[in-house]
Amino acid sequence: MNRPPRIGADVALSDLPGWNSVEGLEAVGRSFRFETFSAAFEWMTRVARAAEAMDHHPEWRNVYNRVDVILTTHDADGVTELDVRLAKIMDSAFADLTR
């Protein structure tokens, strides 16, 4: 499968409110906070399914009700449309679960 071209973190961030650059990495990051561990893990489960379908996976760290995410495309050595797409899926699942 051809990987999409690298677009760079800055261009990606202009399309991703709530996301931030990641120090020392060509990546975008966001910290998601939930009411409970269960809510956090339910969100992770939804996102995991989408990630698997896209064959594009996050780096993420969960501590209780918090999930810190870093997205980058290793094959492209930077941020691509795949990261933007996965970020938007995460935002949308988050909005859906926390509204």
Next chain:
Amino acid sequence: MNRPPRIGADVALSDLPGWNSVEGLEAVGRSFRFETFSAAFEWMTRVARAAEAMDHHPEWRNVYNRVDVILTTHDADGVTELDVRLAKIMDSAFADLTR
């Protein structure tokens, strides 16, 4: 709920082959590696259910087929029997899914 007393990382590790101390933390850690992202997340889902039932949660970081775990008991400011119990659940689920 009363928290179990702190037993210390060294005592815990003597009961947990495959686990390691964590630099700078009163905690125990292990890195789990799977065939695929799906297998890693299936394991996480099993462990999450057990963690929720125990009301004791891991700190964990997933990148593709790897999950790095840190266990400590914040209420006890160190390692307790709860961490040993959760570590053994993780080991057992891992053995079950990767045999």
